[in-house]
Amino acid sequence: QKEVEQDPGPLSVPEGAIVSLNCTYSNSAFQYFMWYRQYSRKGPELLMYTYSSGNKEDGRFTAQVDKSSKYISLFIRDSQPSDSATYLCAMKGGSSASKIIFGSGTRLSIRP
């Protein structure tokens, strides 16, 4: 079993829809949870990071962490064609020496 599981998609939704992206994980030591967006042939861009459980909102993006279920989500409201990209969840333990573990990424396409 992988430490982090993420559905690779592709996921295609119409413009304006709410998008829900999810990851599950098995390591209860993870404390930091991140979402990265990666456009084709570009490096990943940090979108959201959360420490421990809870919600965090930034504009159209909301990140949720449920440590009891080992489940994290990223919601995108009022999705735009420019949101079309691959979204990678990532997480790491509390010590500075721990490595970030990435999900495999979900390819998202927003149809105009």
Added chain:
Amino acid sequence: GAVVSQHPSRVICKSGTSVKIECRSLDFQATTMFWYRQFPKQSLMLMATSNEGSKATYEQGVEKDKFLINHASLTLSTLTVTSAHPEDSSFYICSARGAGLGGGAGETQYFGPGTRLLVL
């Protein structure tokens, strides 16, 4: 803030030559830098972790004599692919984690734009 640059953005070289890729943190001090490789439609594969002033730690299966990493300062790390072969063709991405970013963000990593290497 938290900008990481990479140079070159793409490089084409002949088999057997060496290629150097630079990674710079532009507005923060990167105490740790990471080098990843990414094949098409796949996730990031960590190659090595380097801390400023010390030897890099390589992941299992990554040849340290082939992928030379130097992290000579808090803002610069280099990856040299020695005697490159076609199978080394890939997208190489560096990332950095550092001090002074505040709010726990020092635990996160910021990525460069990547370098596409094509070995003929």
